Amino acid sequence: MKHIRKRDGSVVHFKVEKIEEAIWKAAKAVGGQNRDKAKELAEEVISILNERHQEGYISDVEEVQDLVEKTLIENGHAKTAKAYILYRKSHEELRNVKGLFDTIEAVEDYIGLNDWMIKENSNMGYSLQGLNNYISTKIVSNYWLRRIYPEEIRKAHENADLHIHDLGTLGSYCFDNKTKILTENGWKFFKGAQGDDYRWRRVNWLRNLSSGAFL
Known part of the structure; x- marks a missing residue:
C-alpha cells in the first residue's frame, strides 16, 4: 500500500x-x-x-x-x-468546527462560484442575498447532518451516495400537491390542508421534523 x-x-x-x-x-x-x-x-x-x-x-x-x-x-x-x-x-x-467557522473560505467560494451548492436552489440568484443564504445554509446543513439525521444517512450524503436537498432550512418550504403532511388534525394532502391545520405547537413541529414526518 x-x-x-x-x-x-x-x-x-x-x-x-x-x-x-x-x-x-x-x-x-x-x-x-x-x-x-x-x-x-x-x-x-x-x-x-x-x-x-x-x-x-x-x-x-x-x-x-x-x-x-x-x-x-x-x-x-x-x-x-x-x-x-x-x-x-x-x-x-x-474538523466540523473548523469547517463551520471558516467563513472567509465560504465567502470566497461563493464569489468565485467554486461550490456546486451555490446553484442548488434555482429560486436564488447570484447576489448579496444569495451569499447570505449560502453562508447560513452551511451552518443549518451542519446541524441537520450532525444532530438530526442518523450517522449512516450523514455519511451517505457526504460520500455522494445520495443527496439530501434543501438542508439550509429547518423545515421544508414547498411541497407537491400529492405530498402528505402531519397536521394537528391528522395526515392530510398538502393541497387540501386548511389554515387551522398549520397551527402546530413548536414541540410537535420539532418532533415531526426530527422524525421526517412527511410522506
Whole structure:
C-alpha cells in the first residue's frame, strides 16, 4: 500500500508510521507501555489491506481507521480500541468546527462560484442575498447532518451516495400537491390542508421534523 485518499479526495503518499503513532497514543492513554506492540498492530493493518485489495488500489482514510479499530478489538485490546475511537471522534469534531467557522473560505467560494451548492436552489440568484443564504445554509446543513439525521444517512450524503436537498432550512418550504403532511388534525394532502391545520405547537413541529414526518 503506497497511497491513501484523504477526506478531501486528494491522494497522498501513505505512511504506516501514522497508524503506529495513532495506536501508540491510544494505548498510552489507557496505560499501555509497549511501543513495539503498536508497530506490530499497524503492520497487521497494512497486511490485511494488502490482502483485501489488488495492487494499486487506493484505500481511503475511513477504511483504514475502521480497520484499525477492528484489529485492536480482535487482538484483545478493547481499552485501546475505545481510546482510539474517542481519538477519532474528537478529531472529527475539530474538523466540523473548523469547517463551520471558516467563513472567509465560504465567502470566497461563493464569489468565485467554486461550490456546486451555490446553484442548488434555482429560486436564488447570484447576489448579496444569495451569499447570505449560502453562508447560513452551511451552518443549518451542519446541524441537520450532525444532530438530526442518523450517522449512516450523514455519511451517505457526504460520500455522494445520495443527496439530501434543501438542508439550509429547518423545515421544508414547498411541497407537491400529492405530498402528505402531519397536521394537528391528522395526515392530510398538502393541497387540501386548511389554515387551522398549520397551527402546530413548536414541540410537535420539532418532533415531526426530527422524525421526517412527511410522506
